[in-house]
Amino acid sequence: MNSLDFSIVLQAWPYLWSGLLFSLALTAVAFVVGMILGTCFALLQHFEVPVIGKVVRGYIALIRSIPLILVLFWFFFLVPIVLGHLAGNGRPIPIGATWTAFITFGLFEAAYYSEIIRVGLRAVNRGQFEACQALALSTFETYRSVILPQVLRVASPIILSQTIILFQDTSLVYVLSLTDLLGAASKLAQLNGRLVEMYLVVVVVYLAISSAASQGVALLRKRYAIAGARR
Amino acid sequence: MVQEIAVNEMSRCQAIVAVEGLVKRFGHFTALNDINLSVTTGEKIVLCGPSGSGKSTLIRCINHIEKHDAGRIVVDGVELTDRMADINSVRREVGMVFQSFNLFPHLSVVENCMLAPMKVRGLSRAEAHERAIGVLRKVRIHDQATKYPGQLSGGQQQRVAIARALCMQPKIMLFDEPTSALDPEMVKEVLDTMVELARDGMTMVCVTHEMGFAREIADRVVFMDRGAIVEEADPETFFRAPSTERARDFLGQIIH
């Protein structure tokens, strides 16, 4: 058996780096899209908006019950067809793997974030709503300035945990032939035959990023625990 | 001068809150049955009665946190209907203090006091801040302005809640058992604040069983039982010689 040779990693680093950047970009976009959409989804259910609320509920139940990899496949085939129909001529409009990845991850994460926020909304004390009413705050201001900031605060550790999972899940884009960190490493590994070194490096990078984020989760938990201790 | 006094006289006699034939049900249960109550400007009313008699429900109807089923509620010339515009114009003039404070835990003390004046009254940040500090100084808690509610004692939190309501410059203040969630040693600081507010001429409706407070500031004690107003009298008369059996029973219980 050959001894480990990490000089290969240095050579490969630029390619790995571009893979890592893609993973991070995908995580960031999916986070932003997912949080915005997820908050909207949660509010639509919270207000029990007729029809739309139910549709959203069904969508979330569906997305949460199937594996992400399957969702990726479906969106890759489905979105072009839907776009084609919307455009009116019925011919599929291919959107490319990158767009598929960003859209799918955003929509997929929205379902998970939405559940976190929905549960958080239900946990807000009724007195908070009453205080807002007594101060004549509009419904919009009540949610924007009082309710949602509290929900996001309470839910922030869980949201961050979910985002760590999301970051790890970005490796699934290999099914779309996209190259994330893991994809980059495995391609190189096949070229240079240095499987162990390549996969070790990937482990170290994932570990570093995820554990840094976990520290963040712990910090958020602690901080929130102190702020809420005497209530 | 004479004219001014006359105007003051008039506004003093005018009812700022008029409740007529108020009925409130929760499902089949009638929580309030044919309540009639009017509050004149500057008047201080203490509402008391046994648990479940409908005191909270009554004052919560006055700012439409509970929606009434029948009867009329007119506050400062505006009748409470289902129209959000009416409801909000009433709520702007009516401050409320809750038993459990209900401060916003994610905002500092001064931000708690600034939010509604900015969002509802349209004050600038600087104006709202100045007003908030002024009111916090009045309730003697301005040195805690940058702290968060979770860092304060119960009595301090309740005084902040009073300040938050006052920053809207309401014409009337509603209190729902403001001291009953407090440790005994903190009751006084909150009652003192309320007494000062009363001396400043605020119109107040207070649900409370603090008899000393009632004696000191109430113009009228309103005794409720089972969803109805059973007795109304000035505090001396009410506490010394209540005219109904139910009020006697009730007073007998709270004295012990």
Ligand SMILES: Nc1ncnc2c1ncn2[C@@H]1O[C@H](COP(=O)(O)OP(=O)(O)OP(=O)(O)O)[C@@H](O)[C@H]1O
């Ligand atoms: N949201 C509600 N749903 C159903 N019943 C309610 C509701 N709110 C109040 N009630 C009932 O209405 C009655 C009056 O309640 P209310 O809270 O006004 O009493 P209270 O006089 O304030 O009592 P306490 O001294 O315990 O605060 C009670 O029997 C109570 O159970």
Ligand SMILES: [Mg+2]
């Ligand atoms: Mg009550």
